[in-house]
Amino acid sequence: MISLHLPALQVVVPLISAPLCVLLRRGFGAWLLATVIAWTAFAISLALLAQVLSDGALSYKMGGWAAPWGIEYRIDRLNAFMLVIVAGIGALVMPCAYHSVAREIAPERQHLFYAAFMLALTGLLGIVITGDVFNLYVFLEITSLASYTLVALGADRRALRASFQYLVLGTIGATFILIGIGLLYMVTGTLNMADLAARIPALQELRPVRAAFAFIVVGAGLKLALFPLHLWLPNAYTYAPSVVSAFLAATATKVGVYVLMRFIFTVFGARFAFEMMPLGEILMVLGLLAVMVGSLVAVFQTNVKRMLAYSSIAQIGYMALGISFASVNGLVAGIVHLFNHAAMKGALFLALACVFYRLGSVELDAMRGLGRRMPLTMATFVAAGMSLVGVPLTVGFISKWYLVVAAIESGLWPVAVIVLVASLLALVYIWRVVEVAYFREPDGDAPEVTEAPAAMLVPTMALAAACIYFGIDTELTVGVATEAALSLLEGGP
Amino acid sequence: MSDLLILRIVAKLLIPYILLFGLYVQTHGDFGPGGGFQAGVIFASGFILYALVFGVANARRVVPPRLMATLIALGVLLFAGVGLAALLMGGNYLEYAVFADQPARGNHIGIWLVELGVGITVSAVMLTIFLTIAGRGR
Amino acid sequence: MIEAMPPGLVLIAGAFLLPATSGVARKALVLALPLATLGLVWSIPDGPALTLVFLDYTLTPVEGSRLGRLFATAFALMAFAGGLYAVNQARVVEIAAAFAHAGSAIGVAFAGDLVTLFVFWELMIIGSTLVIWSAGTDSAYRAGMRYTLVHLFGGIVLMIGIIGHIAETGSVTFEAMHADSLSRWLILAGFLVNAGAPPLSAWLPDAYPEASPSATVFLSAYTTKTAVYVLMVGFAGEGVLVWVGLYMVFYGIIYALLENDMRRILAYSIINQVGFMVTGIGIGTQMALNGSAAHAFAHIIYKGLLLMSAGAVLHQTGKRKCTDLGGLFRSMPITTVCGIVGAMAISSFPLTSGFVSKDMIGQAAGDQLLALVWFLLAAGSAGVFLHAGIKFPWFVFFQKDSGLRPPDPPWNMWAAMSLFAFLCIGLGVYPAPLYAMLPYAVNYVPYTSAHLVFQFQLLLFSGLAFFLLLPQMKRTLTLTLDFDWFYRHFLPRLCRAVASRGSETRRRVEHATMTRIRLVLEPFFRFHRPEGILARSWPTGGATVWVAVLLAVTLVIYYWQGAR
Amino acid sequence: MSADVPKDDAHKHWLVRTKTIRRLWILFIAALAVTVLFDFIVDRHGRFGLDATFGFPAWYGLLTCVAMIIGAKALGTVLQREDTYYDHE
Structure with a gap:
């Protein structure tokens, strides 16, 4: 009985918890509630994935109104997979949040933090689950507003400015998407994705459709921080509270990529996007630039959080590149990397949260000799970092492999070379941290620190373990990604 | 501003009607122009007028921030709770038709409750934003 | 489906276990793991022993073959002797890393498909880098970093090649191929980077001698010899390898002759020896391949022995430059004898393992009537004696008295040396077991009077040349530039000149670029902001400009597409 | 000596x-x-003629070794540097 309503509950459960967090007024109570809810949402997402894998795509009519008039929640393999990523990261971040938030956020604001966090989770899950483009926009705004708040809660004064910048650019992005949706509605008279997909092929010569495509691609590009629309990201990730960086880095941009994929493949169709419009070329150029520029800039950062933020830009470039091939292997690379990058960036940022919890800083200089003082945290960082580099038997290798396969299939040898050379750059910037942590002696006046509390360490290590486990057993990730890629390329949801 | 006698009297006269109009828009939104969002804004504007004329400090006594926060949360809860109630009564989420034996009646109840939730939240948010901005620099 | 475990995994798993143990248990483990691996190596039958599905491909992580078993045996033996040599002196992280490195090399030797091969290939890089770093010095750290980057670059080339090969043929099996397409050329190039072939050969003498005494012993065995193994399986008879190999032979000799650091002399001689093997692979007849395989086996042992004796000297004296050493035979007789045995073996003196292995390659060149190759190989053989056979023992143990009187090293070190010295002589006297392991039936008799006379004349007169020109060989405090100059000196300089603020080059480049950019964009930006400088003052505004530009560009492109 | x-x-x-x-x-x-x-x-049966000459391994070994040493010396004048050359990387 309840399994019929899982699609609704996936969004509603975290939604209800947000006001409850406000009503609880206590940091601890709100944290407990949020943690339980996050794990519940994770369980729901797993159940949904199992359901989709066994029975195929699900459809849920909100309010009982049939599509295309009512809002439809439609779950196929791609978004079931995305739900697991988002909810899973949320569930793993919450246990860490208790200590980290207690250190970084004033007590009277903690319950509000958890409320905003739950709203962000709700929004992200909603974006992913819905089959209605306007509903998607609404959830996009919920996520964005909650994220601006979360970023602004950072202890550093600069967090406010970062948040404001994020707000301005995020709003532009959301507005572009809204304009695109409006144009589509004007031409087709429908907001349901499946319905849109059925109507657009007949209308694709129309200029409003083309304009809508441009607006949506650029708007989604802003949301997912596609180079050169990434300028909001480094500051937001650097100055946000540690767990927020971990959560947003692992989920928000991935959901942006999902939105882009959904619009390109499901709504507009691969033929329109790649054959009539030169989207492939645009994404490829921007993706390659992102990979190179992001990695290069990361090499020169001294704040490790900032370094990882730039690395995220590069990693998003990989995903854009994967999409740009418009081939099965390219899409598999993109989709698998959604998962893989979520796992490794989540682990890396959570490890930094541990470091910040003990050190009060994530500057490279402050981390001298940390390998001996926080061995587990740094070992986790190294494991996830190796994954970022793409060492075999880690998830990074799997993504890299498919990306190179896709590039070579398309005869684009130079692209393959750039992808792999950029992974050398990843080695360089990850290695700067390792060098400092393991091969440098701490300053004389460095504070004595010990290992981070278990509640923070365990989720961090779990994510790092996932980086290795799914690098060896690829059946779930690659299997789901392959089927999702096939159905995306066939068009239609 | 407290010296402006005419303003104070006119405001005292107007505020009840503004609130009443807000409630009208709220309760008739399901079959006339209006709804929770508009009603919430109108309702909040009554208090905002009060704050403009009688001072923010007085307004804060009337609508304490803690109360506002609670109301925001309660409004959202009401909205989401109605949806859940529909679910518990055997419908889909937000499927109000199950609230009564006749679908039209059920829809009526459901929409009314949901709009109430929206109204509460919107007016509380409006007031919070106004008071927060007005309170800056003091 | 699991019928056999990859034998290398024993060592890799053991590597993770080692740091958790201590005392006698650790020592026992260090000695037992390689022996267990050796047992497992010989339990793998010919043919695929394990298949599994990974990334849509059916992989054969374990596939037994005669050649793979030969190399794996040598690798396991090396792990045992190296473990014995290091057990009391080295840091545990070094032994653990070395075992991981050895295990990955054994993994390559049993890899039946290209994906498995690549995975172990990259693991080898990680293991060896950690081995280098475990020395804990700053110079080891830097050299290790350069080592990793060169090898990861090689790994990239290999990975693109492998993926291209799989895309072209649809097969992941690792089998004989020819360098007839770009992807297979890339595979060949990736293999050759690990073999120490030009131009990327400087990593070897750069990195190995920076490691600790025992670590260099480990390092000498695996990376280059796995490259020899994969070349032998994949590219036997590839003509270009003959010339690559000969280049390596003489490159090793010339650079070793100029070198002052005793372990760098031996590092160059690794390249020289691998050059012989690569030449044999290029010739590609059964005789040549047997020769290369046998020589690789013998080489692992005598090069290990040479580096053990050099390591013993370094461990006892703390000095590594020929200019600081000399006359050590007085107080280190065991080390001296072992060093000389190793030197004889590398020079293929009769009754040593080199004698029964190396000349198979020359013989093969002769049989194929490759006159130039044959003459060059003969000259190379003479040169080996010159640069490693005499030069190393002479400058370290004899020449002038340096005044140092260190005793022989601790028992476990000399026990390991004695074991390898015994094997060098044993295989030279009784080569039958080695010949029995070779991939093809052996049709070669090493001990003929003609061969003996030839070898004695060649070697003794090379020795004469050495002593006659001894004044020319006087060691100096120098190093010799190599290709690594480009990435150690030239590129950093270039980057610094361009990247550092305030440098003249950068200022000029920036000025020129900015002038041009302003010329184009000035009107546009002035329209938006009177002060006219982009992102610095107000990044949000700058970002918004980007959004506008991108939107405008896409819109224009899409409209233009529509208008067509 | x-x-x-x-x-x-x-x-x-x-x-x-x-x-x-x-x-x-x-x-x-x-x-x-x-x-x-x-x-x-x-009888060292040579294959290429030259290698069958009297004392071939002897004179060939001596000459090539001398050539290699001189060659190395010549190259060394161009390529050798102080051994602290890379220390200020």
């Missing part, structure tokens, strides 16, 4: 005494002669 003959020869290790070294040289030259003389007894 003879440049470093010390005065108190008897105090040195027997292997580095001037007398021993002279004996070793005599032994070495004798060995050289014997190996070349073996060419009369043993």
Whole structure:
């Protein structure tokens, strides 16, 4: 009985918890509630994935109104997979949040933090689950507003400015998407994705459709921080509270990529996007630039959080590149990397949260000799970092492999070379941290620190373990990604 | 501003009607122009007028921030709770038709409750934003 | 489906276990793991022993073959002797890393498909880098970093090649191929980077001698010899390898002759020896391949022995430059004898393992009537004696008295040396077991009077040349530039000149670029902001400009597409 | 070799005494002669003509080694640097 309503509950459960967090007024109570809810949402997402894998795509009519008039929640393999990523990261971040938030956020604001966090989770899950483009926009705004708040809660004064910048650019992005949706509605008279997909092929010569495509691609590009629309990201990730960086880095941009994929493949169709419009070329150029520029800039950062933020830009470039091939292997690379990058960036940022919890800083200089003082945290960082580099038997290798396969299939040898050379750059910037942590002696006046509390360490290590486990057993990730890629390329949801 | 006698009297006269109009828009939104969002804004504007004329400090006594926060949360809860109630009564989420034996009646109840939730939240948010901005620099 | 475990995994798993143990248990483990691996190596039958599905491909992580078993045996033996040599002196992280490195090399030797091969290939890089770093010095750290980057670059080339090969043929099996397409050329190039072939050969003498005494012993065995193994399986008879190999032979000799650091002399001689093997692979007849395989086996042992004796000297004296050493035979007789045995073996003196292995390659060149190759190989053989056979023992143990009187090293070190010295002589006297392991039936008799006379004349007169020109060989405090100059000196300089603020080059480049950019964009930006400088003052505004530009560009492109 | 003959020869290790070294040289030259003389007894069937000439391995080994040493020296004048060359990377 309840399994019929899982699609609704996936969004509603975290939604209800947000006001409850406000009503609880206590940091601890709100944290407990949020943690339980996050794990519940994770369980729901797993159940949904199992359901989709066994029975195929699900459809849920909100309010009982049939599509295309009512809002439809439609779950196929791609978004079931995305739900697991988002909810899973949320569930793993919450246990860490208790200590980290207690250190970084004033007590009277903690319950509000958890409320905003739950709203962000709700929004992200909603974006992913819905089959209605306007509903998607609404959830996009919920996520964005909650994220601006979360970023602004950072202890550093600069967090406010970062948040404001994020707000301005995020709003532009959301507005572009809204304009695109409006144009589509004007031409087709429908907001349901499946319905849109059925109507657009007949209308694709129309200029409003083309304009809508441009607006949506650029708007989604802003949301997912596609180079050169990434300028909001480094500051937001650097100055946000540690767990927020971990959560947003692992989920928000991935959901942006999902939105882009959904619009390109499901709504507009691969033929329109790649054959009539030169989207492939645009994404490829921007993706390659992102990979190179992001990695290069990361090499020169001294704040490790900032370094990882730039690395995220590069990693998003990989995903854009994967999409740009418009081939099965390219899409598999993109989709698998959604998962893989979520796992490794989540682990890396959570490890930094541990470091910040003990050190009060994530500057490279402050981390001298940390390998001996926080061995587990740094070992986790190294494991996830190796994954970022793409060492075999880690998830990074799997993504890299498919990306190179896709590039070579398309005869684009130079692209393959750039992808792999950029992974050398990843080695360089990850290695700067390792060098400092393991091969440098701490300053004389460095504070004595010990290992981070278990509640923070365990989720961090779990994510790092996932980086290795799914690098060896690829059946779930690659299997789901392959089927999702096939159905995306066939068009239609 | 407290010296402006005419303003104070006119405001005292107007505020009840503004609130009443807000409630009208709220309760008739399901079959006339209006709804929770508009009603919430109108309702909040009554208090905002009060704050403009009688001072923010007085307004804060009337609508304490803690109360506002609670109301925001309660409004959202009401909205989401109605949806859940529909679910518990055997419908889909937000499927109000199950609230009564006749679908039209059920829809009526459901929409009314949901709009109430929206109204509460919107007016509380409006007031919070106004008071927060007005309170800056003091 | 699991019928056999990859034998290398024993060592890799053991590597993770080692740091958790201590005392006698650790020592026992260090000695037992390689022996267990050796047992497992010989339990793998010919043919695929394990298949599994990974990334849509059916992989054969374990596939037994005669050649793979030969190399794996040598690798396991090396792990045992190296473990014995290091057990009391080295840091545990070094032994653990070395075992991981050895295990990955054994993994390559049993890899039946290209994906498995690549995975172990990259693991080898990680293991060896950690081995280098475990020395804990700053110079080891830097050299290790350069080592990793060169090898990861090689790994990239290999990975693109492998993926291209799989895309072209649809097969992941690792089998004989020819360098007839770009992807297979890339595979060949990736293999050759690990073999120490030009131009990327400087990593070897750069990195190995920076490691600790025992670590260099480990390092000498695996990376280059796995490259020899994969070349032998994949590219036997590839003509270009003959010339690559000969280049390596003489490159090793010339650079070793100029070198002052005793372990760098031996590092160059690794390249020289691998050059012989690569030449044999290029010739590609059964005789040549047997020769290369046998020589690789013998080489692992005598090069290990040479580096053990050099390591013993370094461990006892703390000095590594020929200019600081000399006359050590007085107080280190065991080390001296072992060093000389190793030197004889590398020079293929009769009754040593080199004698029964190396000349198979020359013989093969002769049989194929490759006159130039044959003459060059003969000259190379003479040169080996010159640069490693005499030069190393002479400058370290004899020449002038340096005044140092260190005793022989601790028992476990000399026990390991004695074991390898015994094997060098044993295989030279009784080569039958080695010949029995070779991939093809052996049709070669090493001990003929003609061969003996030839070898004695060649070697003794090379020795004469050495002593006659001894004044020319006087060691100096120098190093010799190599290709690594480009990435150690030239590129950093270039980057610094361009990247550092305030440098003249950068200022000029920036000025020129900015002038041009302003010329184009000035009107546009002035329209938006009177002060006219982009992102610095107000990044949000700058970002918004980007959004506008991108939107405008896409819109224009899409409209233009529509208008067509 | 003879440049470093010390005065108190008897105090040195027997292997580095001037007398021993002279004996070793005599032994070495004798060995050289014997190996070349073996060419009369043993038939080293050459394949390429040149390698069948009398004492080929001897003169070939000597000449190539001298050539390699001179070649290395020549290259060294161009490529050798102080061994602290890379220290200020």
